[in-house]
Amino acid sequence: MLLNLTVILLVILLVPLICKPLRLPSIVGYIVVGILLGPYGIGLVSDSSTMQMFGSAGMIYLMFLSGIEIDLGDFRRSFLKSMLFGILTFLIPCIIGVFSTRMLGFGWLTCVLLGSMYGSHTLMTYPVVSRYGLQRNSVVSIVVGGTMLSVMLSLLCLGAVSSVEETGNSLLASLRIVVYLILFLAVVMWLFPKIAAWFIKRNNDSAAEFLLVILLVAVAALVADRLGLQAILGAFVAGVALNRRIPNLSPLMNRISFVGNTFFIPVFLIGVGMLIDPAVFVSGWFTLAVAAVMLSSKLAGKWLAAFLAQRLMRLSSDERRLTFGLSSASAAGTLAVATIGYNIGVLPLEVLNASILLILFSCMVASFVTEGVAMRMALLEQLHKSDDTLQERVLVTLANPQTDTSLVDIALLTASQDRNPAFAALAVCNNAEAEQQASVLLKHAAQYAASAERRMDTFTEVAANTANGILRVLQTRQFNRIVMGTSFADDTSYGEVASHLLGSVSCQMMLYRQIQPLNTVERLRVAVPKYAQQETGFVDVVDRIRNLATQISARVTFYCNDSTAQLLRALCQRPGKRLSAGFVEMEDWEDSLMIAKEMEPNDMLILWLARPATVSYNPLFESVPYVLRKFYSEHNTLILYPEQSGTVNADSLIQDACGTTERVPVIRRLYNRWLTWRRRKQRYIKS
Secondary structure: OHHHHHHHHHHHHHHHHHHHHHOOOHHHHHHHHHHHHOOOOOOOOOOOHHHHHHHHHHHHHHHHHHHHHOOHHHHHHOHHHHHHHHHHHHHHHHHHHHHHHHOOOOOHHHHHHHHHHHHOOOOOOHHHHHHOOOOOOHHHHHHHHHHHHHHHHHHHHHHHHHHHHHOOOOHHHHHHHHHHHHHHHHHHHHHHHHHHHHHHHHOOOHHHHHHHHHHHHHHHHHHHHHOOOOHHHHHHHHHHHHHHHOOOOOHHHHHHHHHHHHHHHHHHHHHHHHOOOHHHHHOOHHHHHHHHHHHHHHHHHHHHHHHHHHHHHOOOHHHHHHHHHHHOOOOHHHHHHHHHHHHOOOOOHHHHHHHHHHHHHHHHHHHHHHHHHHHHHHHHHHHHOOOOOOOOEEEEEOOOOOOHHHHHHHHHHOOOHHHOOEEEEEEEEOOHHHHHHHHHHHHHHHHHHHHOOOOEEEEEEEOOOHHHHHHHHHHHOOOOEEEEEOOOOOOOOOOHHHHHHHOOOOOEEEEEEOOOOHHHOOEEEEEOOOOHHHEOOHHHHHHHHHHHHHHHOOEEEEEEOHHHHHHHHHHHOOOOOOOOEEEEEOOOHHHHHHHHHHOOOOEEEEEEOOOOOOOOOOHHHHHHHHHHHHHOOOOEEEEEEOOOOOEOOHHHHHHHHHOOOOHHHHHHHHHHHHHHHHHHHHHHHHO
16 A cells, blocks of 8 residues: 555656656646556556545546536526537437447447447546636536536436346436436535535634535535436536635635645546556457447547537637547546446447547547647737736735734735736734734735735834834835725724725725625625716726625625616626626615615625715715614625726726727617616506
8 A cells, every 4th residue: 555655646746747848748647657557557556445545536526626616607607508518519429429339230229328428528638727727718617517417418328228228118217317316406506505604604724624625525426426426426516516615716725726636636547547458459350440439439529519519609719629628538437337338238348448448548639639729728818918907916904813814815806817916915013022923913814825826925014103104115015906904893984094094095995894704605795886987996896896706606786876887787798707797776875775684694795985085985985884883793894995096988988898889889778778668667566
């Protein structure tokens, strides 16, 4: 066991280092090394129960990561496309496989089972997509959703073939699988988020949170396996269920990705290689012929499915290649189906051996295709980013050890990654003893940010007045956003420091109070004042809200007047920055108290305010501290003061949001029609 572990760790360390100069995908390297070191090679690593356990854990981990890393907003918007792709990527290879296998002289049951094997696939190359930062691409969401449908259709075929072979009745087995699937989805999607939220609210221990997540994934995989739904399906469903509780830029997400990509997934790939027997290559011409037919049928069917998806969904050629690369690999699941078919007498020995070759070559093709297109798409994304975009520099002011991590969280989760954000933490102290305490506080904040793979510079400022110390730092360093905590202890202000800064700086300010962890928030309710769209920082604040909602997978509801809602809708439809949001009419700020009646336990309030003497300022903003203490004491609260150094033209803002001036009249016309219909409906109801 110790020898196996030592060799495996050495392989995991060396394979990426060797593959990189050779421009060889690491996935291929792991599989080849598994062949060489496995029981069919030199036998240095044995196929022990420990290796099988780690390999199974890696396959489960791979599907779990694909579930928690997808953008749920894109996943919901592309659900129908995912189902369409799932049908295409299963039926086309399945039909091709049935008829191509029939030409070799096999029976219909054998042909159907082989066709179902071609239709399903494993997301073997998903780590490549994740490494290049494309895991939240809409095409990836489509493929991931389609993968689950293809796996389920394959399971239905397997159950039907097994039932026909044993009892002659396929309907009963298929219905049983469908019923089990519906019950499994309902229980996991409803229960797992509630368990995670309950645990996170009551435990502030990152290690315990990690163990809880892994336990839930193991339970889901176990239950799915016992129900005959495959463990990988259970792991994926658990990932989707827990997606909202694990923000993409959180320390918890970093720990999950690190453990999986560093150990479990490489061990799984090595285990796949250990299953491959090189002797199959010389076992006979019929086995090689069957393997050639299987491989060509699968790859041709998967390519044709990707091509049709490109035409129907208007994808680019790179997106088509990415779709093909992600959906063309077979893994241990294929071998499991082949083994079951062999045991029940449906598949001959030649097909079982040929399936091993199918795994090897399909993984190699998928790896090369995905590596090439993912690198190209990542480079194109970098080139399309504007070079003159102002870097986002965020200053987090810390004073309380109990709130430092919450302020770091809100700073990280609202940052725009395409603006190369830089983070810094500041503590102002007035004596040597306080300076020592501040250094401990800053060190903890920096370590917490580092656990999310974000660098946070730290520095202290000695000053008799905290606000003056912060202002001195702002004068010497260029920051365009300030994040600070507040407790709303005073009915008339946010505190002396915040009040002083609001009157002295024009950059964006965020005042945050946390009652429950951010990853347990399910809805953001945003109150927007009249004329907010005429402030300089309007678009930037929308981006902050979008980033937060995307990271924690929360729904958004804007409370604003009609003219502001029109611009917000346009901004929410920007390509690459889409946000699914609801809108509630709030003509005047006096109506903002209606939000308190609609707040639910896991809702978060965001108040979009303005400084005095600005276009969108309202005198009622002065009563906000009292209102928050009175009506929102049990909810997370974020107060946003946008950058306010001028005004903008609303028409040009719509044009920028839509991308072309020709779309502006269309948006206005559609919006005015909807508004007229809604007013007529309201008059009809009142009458």
